Amino acid sequence: MSVSSTTQTSDATPRGMTRGSASYRRANIALFAAGFATFSSLYSVQPLMPLFSKNFDITPAVSSLSLSASTGVLAFTLFLAGLMSEAIDRKRLMSASMVASATLSVVAAFAPGWGALLAARALEGFALGGVPALAIAYLSEEIEPGDLGSAMGLYIAGSAFGGMSGRVMAGVIADIGGWRAAIGGIGALGFIAAAVFMVMLPPSRNFTAKKGLKLADHFAPIARHLRHGALPWLFLSGFLLMGSFVSVYNYIGYRLAEPPFSLSQTAVGAIFVVYLLGIVASAVFGRLSDRYGRAPVMVAAIALMSLGLVCMLPNSLPAIVLGIALLTVGFFAGHSVASGWVGPLAEGGKGQAAGLYLLAYYLGSSVVGSLGGVFWSAYGWWGVAGMVAALLLVGVAATAQLMRWQSRH
Incomplete structure (x- = not known):
């Protein structure tokens, strides 16, 4: 065999994991478990x-802090994890984060009062920060570019499954044993998911931790990403998509618990089985973005979310369930596309780019999610729907900017 033919064979060898390989399957199982543990x-x-509003005598906006405290701290922890990602061992930190978050879920279940519960939830947000930013960076580095959309979709699918399972199981367990049993049970599942992750995730092949990095070495990629023609619009899209989605999910439970529906916690939780559609949507739309381009799929995602919001306006339970389903599909389609777009657009410093995206994403959950409580208290469901509609309109404008940039490059 000639030297030239040997070189061609070597150059053609994929540097990352490809669909169908054993390492690709193991990575997907591990990151599916990570997504499940984090979001459940x-x-x-x-x-x-x-239940928090009733047991602690607090308003819906204050009750929403049980989520916003976690996502607000998580947003900045993710940012720091992304900032330091070039010097962090991926698997070791993600494993530690999963074990710590499961432990804090159990601690939250035994909280003696509202302040202690919020403190435990805030610490849990800090513990969880090591997973999402590094998961996206790991996939961007270890998966072949042509298969990245599918792998990212499967990771988001694990997140969807965890989000659905956490909501549904918490509702059922709360009806049987109260909110403490619900939170503690989710923590126990977190320990199982952490064990699966540690056993299955292949070690990084395309990443070597860089030692002795200066602070300027971490901030230089961030400044470059913020000057990028498209990435800031992508970060804004994450903020808007997540803020809209969480606001609907935060306050639909209040609406369904009141007349004319008066549903139990189990019934409200059961409605979130439609979250399973997010699993399918993430995988399907991830592949569609690989085939047809990310911008058209993002437009379709926002259109589905808008249609779902309209369906939820009447006092009809079937229409509300349909609306939640459409909004869920649209959200996970958009998030799968946006998160999978970050790595290819980032010119180096992919971990920092992922950290910036997730900072915006979880700030949307924290800030907009709590702001929705003000609209709920003042105007009811129409106030929440009006706020979300305005956010989605801004999302359309952000997508138009992304498409304009893409047409020039």
Whole structure:
């Protein structure tokens, strides 16, 4: 064999994991478990918010802090994790984060009062920060670019499954044993998911931790990303998508617990089974973005969210369930596309880019999620719907800017 032919064979060898390989399957199983543990723990409090309002005698906006305290701290922890990602061992930090968050869920279940519960939830947000930013960075580095959309979609699918399971199981367990049993049960599942993750995740092949990095070395990629022609619009999209989605999920439970519906916690939690559609949407739309381009799929995602919002306006339970389903599909489609777009657009410093995206994403959950409580208290469901509609209109404008940039490059 000639030297030139040997070189061609070597150059053609994929540097990352490809679909169908054993390492690709193991990575997807591990990161599915990571997504499940993170989001089942994070969002298990959403169906419990009416119970918090009743048991602690607090308003819906204050009750929403049980989620916002976690996502607000998580946003900045993710940012720091992304900032330091070039010097952090991916698997070791993600494993430690999963174990710590499961432990804090159990601690929250034994909180003696509202202040202690919020403190435990805030610490849990800090613990969870090591997972999402590094998961996205890991996939961007270890998966072949042509298969990245599918892998990212499967990771988001694990997040969707965790979000659904946390909400549904918390509602059922709360009806049987109260909110403490619900939160503690989710923590126990977190320990199982952490064990699966540690056993299955392949070690990084395309990443070597850089030692002795100066602070300027971390901030230089951030400044570059913020000057990028498209990335800031992508960060804004994450803020708007997450803020809209969490606001609907935070306060739909209050609406369904009141007349004319008067549903139980189990019934409210059961409605969130439609979250399973997010699993399908993430995988399907991830592949569609690989095939047809990310911008058109993002437009379709916002259109689905808007249609779902309209369906939820009448006092009809079937229409509300349909609306939640459409909004969920649209959200996970948009998030799958946006998160998978960050890595390819970032010119180096992919961990920092992922950290900036997730900072905006979880600030949307924290800030807009709590702001929705003010609209709920003042104007009811129409106030929440009006706020979300305005956010989605801004999302359309952000997507138009992304499409304009894409047409020039």
